[in-house]
Amino acid sequence: MKKALTILVCIGCIVILQNCGSSKKASKTATAMAVSFDKDVMPIMQSRCTPCHFPPDGRKKALNTYDAVKANIADIIARVKLPQTDNGFMPWKNKKPALSDSLINVLVEWQKQNMPQ
Known part of the structure; x- marks a missing residue:
């Protein structure tokens, strides 16, 4: 017992x-893992997508607002994951360094969390 x-x-x-x-x-x-646009995503966009995608200097598709990034997040993720030798790879050629896996993961997590602002 x-x-x-x-x-x-x-x-x-x-x-x-x-x-x-x-x-x-x-x-x-x-x-x-909680990710927000203002705190996590926008700093990535500012450091890796300027000046090309930020008006007034940028002449490419603008990615400087929440709505623009939200509407294009699938394409952004696909392009940053491409091999650097691919013509669609971003950031373009030698303009900015490629995103690290951890930065790409921030974008992926933000998309999975329904893109909170």
Whole structure:
């Protein structure tokens, strides 16, 4: 009886500890992955898409507003993921450095989260 009770208590503790750790990790991940246009996406656009896509100097499709980026996010993601030798790759040729995987992931996450402003 004593042995069975000890085993049940140990199992209960293990289950509780596993669930606590998982929920903390899940909360931390959800919080860390929250992406907004103003805080996360616009700085990428400003650093990698100017001056070409920012009026008045830019002569390409304007990508300087929330609505413009939101309307073109699928194309933006597709183009920054292309091989650098591809004619459609952005940022264009040697104008700006290619986006890192982490910056591309910010754009992808923003799109997945329904593009919050």
